[in-house]
Amino acid sequence: MNAPERLDATPSLGKIMLVGIGPGSVEHMTGRARDAIAEADTVIGYVTYIKLVADLLAGKEVIRKSMTEELDRAIEALDRARQGKKVALISSGDAGVYGMAGPTYEVLFQAGWTPDSGVEVEIVPGASALNSCAALVGAPLTHDFCAISLSDLLTPWPVIARRLDAVAYADFVVALYNPKSGRRTRQIVEAQRLFLRHRRADTPVAIVKSAYRRREQIQFTTLEKMCEADIGMLSTVLIGNSSTFVREGRMVTPRGYANKYESSEGGQGFEAREGEKAGRSLSTGLLGWLDGLHAEHAAGADVAELAQRHRLPVDYLCAVLATEESDA
Structure with missing residues (x-):
């Protein structure tokens, strides 16, 4: 891999389109993603992703x-764009979520790119995994959630482990990307x-492999039994929070309406619980x-x-109480 040459200010060169192609089925690609590939002279991507859009590549440099x-x-x-070509650099999912947007901007900035350098850059968003x-x-993602990649190819394991521990403690729903490969088997453990x-051992977990692709596979399990499931590089692991449940084959994380509302008599509607007001912050x-x-x-609690x-951290509560007292 050679470092990119410096990019001098030159009007009207080519264009790089960072295209998120979605989960992999053409039906779930955005219209703009399809148009960007159609406009491109050159399409660049990981071999598997190229196969997913093969029907759209006739007559293009691939x-x-x-x-x-x-x-x-x-x-x-960048090299093709310098030659005046329109380039579609494709990622599965969204180009900005573990995709090619970040690495491309790193290369561009190393080459001295600015928006006035002559190479136009467009990010075409897509549905992430x-x-x-x-x-x-x-x-499962109706309430607060986060995504963590278990790949330690570029991120030290202690950094990943601290993030996992923090979000587990904070009760986020978590999507684990890159959970396991042929050589990386212990990370998911x-x-x-x-x-x-x-988290409780019976916390719901869903594992989806090759979503919307030919070999799609869905498994429901629990946190305790998660590692017994079939997990690979094409899998995404969804770990629920303390409120997540599975019913009728559906994994759901409540938004929190039950904290504020209860079903009215006869189940014909919902009314605010005692002490709560519709449209206002919770009493808590x-x-x-x-x-x-x-x-x-x-009252004496230290x-x-x-x-x-x-x-919550002691120093945070000290600061909160000090602020309250100074405002009094």
Whole structure:
């Protein structure tokens, strides 16, 4: 892999289109993604992704690269754009989510690129794996969630482990990308170990392989049994939070309506629970919680006890209480 040459300010060179092709089926590609590939002179991508859009590539220069050649793909795209070509550099899912947008901008900035350098850059968004896999299993991402890649090819394991531990403790729904490969088999085991420190063993887990592709496979399991499932590089693992449930073959994470509303008599509608107001923050929202915290502290509860009760840092509660007292 050679470093890119410096990019001098030149008007009207080519264009790089960073195209997210979605989960892999043409039906789930955006119209703009299809148009961008149609406009392109050259299409560059990982060999598997090139196969997914093969029907759209007639008459185009096609450059196939292997899994670990992301920077080479970006350099090829820049070289073709310098020649005045329109280049579609494709990623599965979304180009900005573990895709080619980041590596391409790294290469561009190393080459001295600016928006006025003559090479136009467009990012064409697509549905990421967490979107497509969630759609197949129900509604697991309805509340706060995050994505973590278990690939340690570029990220040190202690960094990944700290992130896993933090989100498990914070009760996020989590989408695990790159969970396992032929050579990387222990990472998913360590992820499970970290999650079990904070989550129930029966926490729902969904594993989706090749979403919307020919060999699509969906499995429902639990955190305790997760590592017994068939997991590979084409899998995305969705781990629920403490409220997530599976019913009728659908994994659902409640948004929290039950905290505020209850079904009216006869089940014909919903009414706000006692102490709650429709359209207003929960009684345990920020302002209500601050009032309660201040009252507990005034009644004699020390900060360490409050921190343990609310599972929040002591120094944060000290700062909150100090702010409340200074505002009084």
